[in-house]
Amino acid sequence: MIGVINYGAGNLGSVMNALARLGLPAQFVRGPEELSGPASSPYSAIIFPGDGHFATAMEALDKSGYSEAIREWIAADKPFFGICIGLQLLFETSEEAPPVNGREIRGLSVIPGTVRKFNGPKVPQIGWNETRGAERSRLFRDLPERAFFYYIHSYYVVPAEAGWTAAEADYYGTYCSAVERGALAAVQFHPEKSGPLGLELLRRWAEVYHAR
Numbered sequence: 001m002i003g004v005i006n007y008g009a010g011n012l013g014s015v016m017n018a019l020a021r022l023g024l025p026a027q028f029v030r031g032p033e034e035l036s037g038p039a040s041s042p043y044s045a046i047i048f049p050g051d052g053h054f055a056t057a058m059e060a061l062d063k064s065g066y067s068e069a070i071r072e073w074i075a076a077d078k079p080f081f082g083i084c085i086g087l088q089l090l091f092e093t094s095e096e097a098p099p100v101n102g103r104e105i106r107g108l109s110v111i112p113g114t115v116r117k118f119n120g121p122k123v124p125q126i127g128w129n130e131t132r133g134a135e136r137s138r139l140f141r142d143l144p145e146r147a148f149f150y151y152i153h154s155y156y157v158v159p160a161e162a163g164w165t166a167a168e169a170d171y172y173g174t175y176c177s178a179v180e181r182g183a184l185a186a187v188q189f190h191p192e193k194s195g196p197l198g199l200e201l202l203r204r205w206a207e208v209y210h211a212r
Helices: 012-021 054-064 066-075 195-208
Strands: 002-004 026-028 045-048 080-083 113-117 125-133 147-153 155-159 165-170 174-181 184-187
Touching (some): 002 012, 012 026, 012 195, 045 066, 125 174, 147 195, 155 174
Parallel strands (some): 002 045, 045 080, 080 184
Antiparallel strands (some): 113 155, 125 147, 125 165, 165 174, 174 184
8 A cells, every 4th residue: 555645735636536546555644654664664665745935834844743754754764755845855955945944844865965946037837848867767767768747836945965866957057856765766847747647657657666
């Protein structure tokens, strides 16, 4: 069973519909207590989808108790898949959430690095963009050489270690559009809104990480 974290994000229905089309059993996680003990969790994997503001999303996770539960899940190397803000929140800081009264707003800090805003006149990036998977990536292996996915975002992740990058795209320069290490994978684009290729990516994630 795949658990989908519900913290009020806008694209939950699309994610659930995509999983249903693939025949992958899934349900919303009913609380952080279902994640905090990985050995007894009812889920073989979790998906963290979403959109919205970095600081607002972190505040919701902290108040609900999901922050620590997600960190523990990832530390236990259980399959995790982040989408859009579910990628960005894995990092330490974001230009979308500068310090307030001297207090730094921290992300989940699972991945060393930060989140920066695109430097160009047309922000956010909205639409289809070519995505190039790294040779080492299990998630992008065997996908078409020119793979296009649907993006909508104003900020992009900058891992401190190049080894985290699983895919890249171009928008006012080349940037990291997916990360992958161990049982953790996350993407900036929306596979649930990316047609047949997006469904194939979700199917491959379930197959590679035994998320069933």
